[in-house]
Every structure is written in C-alpha cells, then in structure tokens.
Amino acid sequence: MIKQISILVENEIGTIFEVTDILAQNNINIKAFSVNDTSDFGILRLLVDEYEEAEKVLKENDFGFKVGDVLAVELEHRPGALNDVLKILKEENIGVNYMYSMVIKDDKPLMVIDTHDSVKATKVLTEKGIIVEWY
Numbered sequence: 001m002i003k004q005i006s007i008l009v010e011n012e013i014g015t016i017f018e019v020t021d022i023l024a025q026n027n028i029n030i031k032a033f034s035v036n037d038t039s040d041f042g043i044l045r046l047l048v049d050e051y052e053e054a055e056k057v058l059k060e061n062d063f064g065f066k067v068g069d070v071l072a073v074e075l076e077h078r079p080g081a082l083n084d085v086l087k088i089l090k091e092e093n094i095g096v097n098y099m100y101s102m103v104i105k106d107d108k109p110l111m112v113i114d115t116h117d118s119v120k121a122t123k124v125l126t127e128k129g130i131i132v133e134w135y
Contacts, residue, residue, distance in 0.1 A: 003069065005047075006044070007063055009035075009043075015042075019046075030048055032045075032101075033047075
C-alpha cells in the first residue's frame with residue numbers, strides 16, 4: 001500500500017500552486033497528481049516521496065488534508081492491460097472509487113493539464129522553453 005495525501009483546495013487561481021510551491025520549497029517530490037473539481041472546491045490527490053514530511057509541512061501551513069492508503073498497480077504497455085485489472089476487481093466484487101495515472105513517454109513523465117485557454121498556455125510555456133505536446 002502507498003500513502004496518498006488528499007487536500008481540499010478552493011477552486012481559485014493559484015491554490016494548486018500554493019500546495020506545489022510549499023512542497024517544492026521543502027524538497028518534497030510529487031510522484032503522482034490528480035485534481036477533481038466542483039464549482040467551489042477541488043480535491044488534490046498526491047503521492048509524494050516523503051509523505052510524513054509532506055504532512056508536517058501541510059499542517060504547518062494550515063492545509064486541510066487526510067492521508068489514506070491506495071494501491072499502485074503496474075500495467076503492461078499493451079491494449080487491454082487496464083481492462084484486465086478491472087475485470088479481476090469486478091469478478092472479485094471489488095469497487096473502484098477513482099483512478100488516475102502517471103503517463104510516461106520515452107522515459108519522460110508527462111502531466112496532462114486542462115486549462116481555460118490552451119492556446120495561450122501553450123504559447124507561454126513554449127516561450128519559457130517547456131515542451132508542450134497536443135494529443
């Protein structure tokens with residue numbers, strides 16, 4: 001099992017940055033990341049390399065969060081691999097609450113980001129030397 005940190009964040013510009021900035025300032029590496037939102041708030045789910053240190057830092061900065069156990073399942077790189085895992089869970093009557101993934105391309109992690117202005121985001125990031133790919 002892996003410890004996951006779930007943080008309730010307001011659905012406002014910069015709130016996710018506040019979390020990632022605090023973690024970065026404390027040399028805590030984010031290994032996986034997921035955000036689900038409503039109109040008022042979002043749930044930021046993180047897997048980090050030092051979850052106990054992350055808990056300490058988040059508490060010190062007054063973030064509301066909880067820590068829970070999740071599974072990390074390695075999939076084969078082939079069509080149907082996820083389906084095979086889900087079939088096993090279904091056959092064993094095990095429900096899935098949510099899932100998210102870390103995407104790897106050519107041994108480089110890719111984070112999928114949805115913005116309200118993809119064209120502008122691409123332009124700004126590209127100007128800063130960030131490689132942006134469209135799928």
